[in-house]
Amino acid sequence: MSTAPDVRLHHARWTDVAALAELETRLFPDDAWSEASWWAELAARPRREYLVLEVGGRVAGYGGLDHGGEVTDVMTVAVAPEERGRGLGGMLVGELERAARGRGAEHLMLEVRADNGAALGLYEGRGFTTVSRRRGYYQPGSVDALVMRKSLSTKGAHDG
Ligand SMILES: CC(C)(COP(=O)(O)OP(=O)(O)OC[C@H]1O[C@@H](n2cnc3c(N)ncnc32)[C@H](O)[C@@H]1OP(=O)(O)O)[C@@H](O)C(=O)NCCC(=O)NCCS
Helix, strand or coil, rough: CCCCCCEEEEEEEHHHHHHHHHHHHHHHHCCCCCHHHHHHHHCCCCCEEEEEEEEEEEEEEEEEEEEECCCEEEEEEEEHHCCCCHHHHHHHHHHHHHHHHHHCCCEEEEHHHHHHHHHHHHHHHHCCEEEEEEEEEEEEEEEEEEEEEEEEHHCCCCCC
């Protein structure tokens, strides 16, 4: 990748599982994916696809997809707090889009908490639009989920 010389992106490997689970625990202490969850996700390839971001040789982010044919779902996107705000989240989403296109998907879909300003800014900036709202979806706290979509086909650029 061209973002910075110390940034690398690769497809997730079994040897990444411990670092992925550790970062997940740091980012989502209440409902982190365990090592077992990551093993199950990687075992579900090629339907699932995970990209790992390394900065200076350390795992600093990841993004994942569920390829379902016409529609690909974004499973997760995350960047370590100390590496945020330098375009890495945008780079990950761009690479996920490229991977979805590569499998022939027409739409990329995701769910995001309505109170997650950083993620909303990231997705809206990359052309995702909100197509529905699931009220009180995230518990506790009863926070709405926004379902967002991006058309990947050039001729469908106006179908939101
Ligand atoms: C969302 C997340 C991946 C963004 O990563 P990042 O590397 O900081 O993102 P980028 O630097 O590429 O920023 C891309 C855009 O996101 C938006 N953004 C990023 N941080 C933001 C913030 N704190 N507040 C508002 N918008 C923000 C901006 O629109 C930004 O575009 P800009 O640089 O042109 O202003 C990161 O904050 C994260 O890992 N959060 C926790 C996990 C999470 O919520 N994942 C999404 C689940 S759906």
